[in-house]
Every structure is written in structure tokens, then in C-alpha cells.
Amino acid sequence: MVFTLIDSTDEMTHLYSEENIINFLFTHLEQYGDEKKDIKKCIDYVVNPNKGGKIIIGTENEKIVGIVILNKTGMDGYIPENILVYIAVDNSQRGKGFGKKLMQKAIESVEGNIALHVEPDNPAKKLYESLGFTNKYLEMRLTK
Numbered sequence: 001m002v003f004t005l006i007d008s009t010d011e012m013t014h015l016y017s018e019e020n021i022i023n024f025l026f027t028h029l030e031q032y033g034d035e036k037k038d039i040k041k042c043i044d045y046v047v048n049p050n051k052g053g054k055i056i057i058g059t060e061n062e063k064i065v066g067i068v069i070l071n072k073t074g075m076d077g078y079i080p081e082n083i084l085v086y087i088a089v090d091n092s093q094r095g096k097g098f099g100k101k102l103m104q105k106a107i108e109s110v111e112g113n114i115a116l117h118v119e120p121d122n123p124a125k126k127l128y129e130s131l132g133f134t135n136k137y138l139e140m141r142l143t144k
Contacts, residue, residue, distance in 0.1 A: 081112025
């Protein structure tokens with residue numbers, strides 16, 4: 001797997017265009033995904049020099065097989081410095097270790113701790129736990 005990292009200092013190329021990233025995530029996140037407009041907001045956050053984060057694209061034979069997006073939180077300590085917002089592997093490529101490789105690259109590419117949200121029934125939860133992620137809190141939300 002070949003990795004390409006994109007942050008606020010990089011220009012997106014055709015293969016790694018915002019549209020391609022949005023469409024890939026929208027397709028392969030399946031029931032755990034968000035609307036395209038929300039995925040776009042996450043990408044815009046990464047490429048904003050005042051905010052930041054990383055987009056990590058994993059390819060095989062010049063074809064995207066997985067993408068991770070992390071946003072910087074601007075905090076540390078009680079809230080981790082980074083939040084892993086999206087990770088998706090091409091649904092035809094799952095079970096080949098690409099998700100683990102993407103997560104390992106994500107972990108090594110950022111400074112500070114990482115938080116992520118995962119649904120209790122998401123099969124990726126076992127991967128996160130195997131990489132050292134723990135469940136510190138139960139997340140609760142008020143939607144207004």
C-alpha cells in the first residue's frame with residue numbers, strides 16, 4: 001500500500017481531488033457515513049491553515065483502497081489533540097489488512113493523542129481496540 005498525506009500545505013491533485021475523496025467516503029462508509037456536505041466540511045477543516053489535520057489516502061496500483069481523515073482539535077489533555085473523523089476501506093478490498101495499515105499510518109502521522117467515535121456494532125471496533133484505543137467515556141449528544 002502506498003500512502004499519500006494531505007494537509008493544509010498540500011494541493012489536491014486530480015486523483016486525490018476533494019470530489020473523489022468525498023465520493024469514496026460517501027460510498028464506502030455505508031451505514032456509518034454522513035452526507036456529502038458534512039464530509040466536505042471535514043475536508044475543508046483539514047485544508048484550512050487555521051485549523052488543520054491530515055487526509056491519508058492508501059492506494060494499490062494507483063487505485064484508492066482507503067482513506068482516513070483526522071481533524072486537529074486545538075486542545076490537549078482532557079480532550080485529545082486529534083479526532084479521527086472518517087476511515088473507510090473500499091468494500092471490495094476489506095479483510096486484506098488495509099484498514100489496519102491506514103490506522104497505523106494515521107497514528108504515526110500526527111502528534112498527540114487521537115479520539116474517535118465508533119458505533120458499538122461496527123466491526124472496526126475490534127481493530128481500534130487491537131491498536132490500543134480504549135473506551136474512556138460514553139458519548140451523549142443533545143441535538144437541537
